[in-house]
Amino acid sequence: MKEQKKIYFDYAATTPIDKKVFESMKPYLTDQFGNASSHHLFGQKAMSAVDKSRDSIAAFLGCLPKEVIFTSGATASNNLAIQGLVDSGQHIITSIIEHPSVSETCQAMEERGVAVTYANVDANGLVIIDEIKRAINDNTVLISIMYVNNEIGTIQPIKEIHQLISKVNDSRRQKIYFHVDASQAVNYCDMKIKTLGADLLSISAHKIYGPKGIGLLFKQEGVPLKPLQYGGHQEDAISPGTLNVAGIVGLGKAIELVKENNNKQIKSLANKLMKNVIELIPNSQLNGDLQKRIPSCLNFSFKGVEGENIFLLLDQAGIAVSTGAACASGSHEPSSVLLALGHSQELALSSIRITLGKINTESEVDYLISNLQIIIEKLRSGNHNI
Ligand SMILES: Cc1ncc(COP(=O)(O)O)c(C=O)c1O
Known part of the structure; x- marks a missing residue:
């Protein structure tokens, strides 16, 4: 029996661990x-590996090693x-398209x-x-904006937002802190803290060919963060618990391999895919910004076809894509990110997200293109079987 093809185009959901x-x-x-908290030789060996990892991450971000706090991932x-x-009585500004x-x-x-203000995005x-600027008030203590959106791959204007915040901070007593969820950015974007101007920044290992269940929060020295959990005093007592040494390593x-x-x-490959889909499949469109985007994330809408059906038929052909964020797919609700761009419910429901990674090949992309063509043509003609 011929072995079923298995092709992965869902690298924004997670990546395989690099060998x-x-x-x-x-x-x-x-x-x-x-x-790593034990003082005997076994503990010291573990802590030395943690220190080494912390040092190389700090070098990558351009920050102090003590500003790197290990967590269980970007959600944490x-x-x-x-x-x-x-705290209660204070004000946060975030965007309407953040990760849950x-x-x-x-x-x-x-x-x-x-109080929370959810700033809108453009089409x-x-x-x-300007919406962020207008929303700032005396109680604002935090602005949290993602670096790269996980559904459409757009790169947010982090440096400009930092410039706005530091200008505002010049003339006020209550500093506004800037948090950046950089989970989807690490492989593609400038990650130097100095350029980004973040006070807090989240990273997850499993988006960058690392293991699941480990991540970090960069916390600039002096940011008054209180722990959410209490226990041991690991990570300056801000993220206590026995360190996940293997995960940290x-x-x-x-992170060290990102440059490779x-x-x-x-x-x-993504350009070939984008060009072919738009040219060969009528009434298809790419969602998000054409320029300000990471190359790996392509979110398409196919008018008149349900994304969920495309997803299922591609899956039957051995091709894994997504109808949105992994945590929301299967929900049959239109993506709130696509609705925020101004898409109708129908158009938002007709979308799939294809995300590429370093293991994809040109022949996989060709296979995806030909299957997409066939599947969408069939679905448009009312045939739901491949
Ligand atoms: C933008 C963004 N933030 C946060 C997360 C959550 O990361 P983790 O799975 O490490 O908790 C994800 C993962 O899907 C993401 O894409």
């Missing part, structure tokens, strides 16, 4: 199993940044007496800076 990352982690899952980092900083780990945390904060998915290695990513190859 070099896996090799770097192995000793800390077996022989070097010590608790985002929650810590928001809930750990803001930011938007739902903000909604929960509203129930605790925190290309770029946050409207894997995150450090994954072949983004040129991803860009050229």
